[in-house]
Amino acid sequence: MSGSVSPLAPKTFAEMPPVRGVRMATAEAGIKYKNRTDVLMMVFDAPASVAGVFTRSLCPSAAVDFCRQNLSGGGARAVVVNSGNANAFTGVKGRAATALTAQSAAEAVGCSTGEVFLASTGVIGEPLDATKFAGVLGDMKDRGREDFWFEAAKAIMTTDTYPKVATRSAEIGGVTVTINGIAKGAGMIAPDMATMLSFVVTDADIAPQALQALLSDGVGPSFNSVTVDSDTSTSDTLMLFATGAAAADGQARIEDAADAALDGFRAALNAVLFDLALQVVRDGEGARKMVAVTVEGAESDAAAKRIGLSIANSPLVKTAVAGEDANWGRVVMAVGKAGEKADRDLLAIWFGDIRVAVNGERDPAYSEAAASAVMKAQDIAIKVEIGLGSGTATVYTCDLTKEYIEINGDYRS
C-alpha cells in the first residue's frame, strides 16, 4: 500500500448531499484483514431502476457474472461491495459465494436475490468466505444512513490514496434531482467498458432501459477514456441507480433516453462520470503527473482513440513524462505503432501550447527550453494532429514512476 496521498489528489472534496431513497452503512467483516472496514452495503427504500456496464474481460469475476444476470430484472434493493477479495477465478466456489452473499442480503433487506447487486475487489483467485457477510448485513441494514457518501467511498478503497466522490444536480421538468457517485481504482486500470468499481445514484425517476442508454453513452468519454497501466481488471463495474424519490416532488417518470427533458440530467450525469474517471487517473499508482492526450484529424473518432491510447499506454512516453523530458520522438513512435492510418509528413505535435513538430520534422521554431518548461507542470497536455480526417478523441493517463513498480512489486492486490 502506498503510504502518502497522491500529489494529484483534489485539494478539497465535494460536499456530498443525501440522495433520497438510498441509505448506506459499512462494517468490518474480516474478509482479509481484521479491524478494517471492508464491506459497504447500499439499501434502496423501494426498488430502484438499475443500469450497469462491466469489464469486457473474458475471465470476469463471479460478482460481475452475477450482476449481469440480475440486470435484466431492472430493479435493485441492495448492493453489497467488499474489498480484500475479488472473488475472481474462483470457479464453482465463486458462484456459491455470490449466491450465499445475495441470500444474506435479501434476508436482511426483505427482497428477492434478483434485486441484489454485488461487487468485489482485492486478490484474484482466493476463495471468498461469504459466511462472513451473514453476521453483518442485517445490522448494516438497520444502521443505514443517507449522509454517508464520503464514508462509503472510503470503505471501497484498496491501493487508492484518497476517496473518490462527485455530485451534481439537474432539473427534470422543473424538479431538481441529485446525482451522487463514488469510485475506487488506482491500478489495473484500462477499462474496456467501465473501470474497477463505481456506483452512481440519483433520486430521479427514470426507467431502467432509459437509464442504461444514458450510462452506456456516458461511459465512452469518461471511464472508457482513461488508462493507468493498460491492464484491464476482471472486476470493472460501473452501476447507476435511480431511486425515483423525486416522483414525490412531481417529477414525471422518464421512459425514453431521447426525452428532451433529460438534457440537463444527461449533462450532469456525464459530468459526474468524467469527474470520477479523472479522479481515478489522478490516483494512478505512483502518479506524479496527469496527462491529457488529444488526437485530432484522424480517419475516424475510433482511430483517434486508438492512437490516443497507444500514446497513453506507451511506457516510453509515460517514463519521459515522469522525467519531465519533452521527448516527442516517443510520441511519433506510439503513433506509428497504433496501427491506424498516419502519414509522417502530415503529423504535427504539441506539448501544451508549444508546437514541437510539424510536417514530418522538428518545428523550425522549436525551443528545447520552452518545451521543457511545459513538462515541469503537474498537468500536461499532448496534442497530435494526424492531418488525414476529422476524427478526434481525448484520453487521460498518468506518468509511470518508480513508485508504480514499488507498489506492484510488493503488494499482492
Next chain:
Amino acid sequence: MSGSVSPLAPKTFAEMPPVRGVRMATAEAGIKYKNRTDVLMMVFDAPASVAGVFTRSLCPSAAVDFCRQNLSGGGARAVVVNSGNANAFTGVKGRAATALTAQSAAEAVGCSTGEVFLASTGVIGEPLDATKFAGVLGDMKDRGREDFWFEAAKAIMTTDTYPKVATRSAEIGGVTVTINGIAKGAGMIAPDMATMLSFVVTDADIAPQALQALLSDGVGPSFNSVTVDSDTSTSDTLMLFATGAAAADGQARIEDAADAALDGFRAALNAVLFDLALQVVRDGEGARKMVAVTVEGAESDAAAKRIGLSIANSPLVKTAVAGEDANWGRVVMAVGKAGEKADRDLLAIWFGDIRVAVNGERDPAYSEAAASAVMKAQDIAIKVEIGLGSGTATVYTCDLTKEYIEINGDYRS
C-alpha cells in the same frame, strides 16, 4: 545509460569466425558525441543476395524507407549503420540524409546507391548531418577486416549493456557454410516484424527470393516473439546477406527456399535468429529476470501468441515477477484482457513446474512456498493451458523494474 552489465548477460560470448566475402570497420563520425564509435560499415567483396524485414510502424525511419526501396534490387555491396540519431520523423531532410549517405558509401565502395543499405538508431526527430559520413567511409572501406564481428556488435550499442553476437555453421550439399549475426536493442522492443537493428551474414550462395523466404519464416518464433516494453520502434531492421563465397567450395546456388538442401541451413539460421532475439530480451532495460510465457490449448497459434503477448506486456505481471511474487491472478487478468477466446473454468496455470491454478480455481495442492521458490530464479517459465484447442506459442520478455524507469526517465534515446 545503464552503468552496469545486465545480470542476464551471457557468461561468455561466442567466438565469431570470419564469414568469407564480407569486411567491416567502425569509426567515430561525431554524429552525436565526440570520441565515440558511432558508425559501422560492412562491405561485400561482390554483390551479396539480400533479404530484410522491417518495422510495421506507420511512421518508419528514413533509413527503413530507403532499405525497403533497394530491397527489390536483391543485391548488396555496402551497409552503413550509425548510432546517436535514428533519422526518423525527419521528413524531407531525412530523405536527403539517406541519399547523401548512400552516395558517400557508393563512391567509397565503387557501386551504385541501389546496392547500399542503411540503418540508423538513436534520437527520433533530430535532423541527421550526413555530411559527417563523407569523410570517414572511404577510409573505413580500406580498413575493412573479416575478423571484426565482436567490434561491429559493440559499435551499434546504445542502451545495450553488452554486445549481441551469435554464430552457427551448416552444410549445404556437403559444403560447410557459416552464419554470423549481430543485434542491438534493449528498449522500445515489441517487434512487429523485426527488432531494432540486426544483421546476419552467411557465405552460402542463396538467391535473394529464397533468402527472403527463409528470413520471413524465421522471424516469427524469434524476433517477433520477444517484447521488452510493448513499444515498437520506428527503426526495426533485420537484414540477412548471403555473400555466395561458398560457391568457391562447390556449393551449388540455391534458388528455392523449399529446396531440401536448405534443411540444415534453415535450422542453423533459425538458431542464430532465436539466439540474438533472446539476447535482446536478456538485455531489456532494467531487466533482472527473463520470462518465457508459453500458451497451449488456444483456438489457434495466432490466438496463443496474442494471449502470450498480453501476459508478457502486462505491467502488473512484469512488476510481480520483479517482486518475485507468484501472482497468478494477474496472469488470469492478462488472459482475460487479451480478447481471445478463453473460459475461466478451463484455465490452468503453471509457474515453473508448479501448477498454481486448475479448472477455474486455485490448485487444491497449491503451496505458496513452492510457487515463491520458483520466482527466486533468474529464468522463469509461465505456462497457461487454455483448454479450448491446439494453438500454442511461446513469447519471451523480462521483468519491469525501477531501473527501467530510471533509464527512460533520464535518457533521451
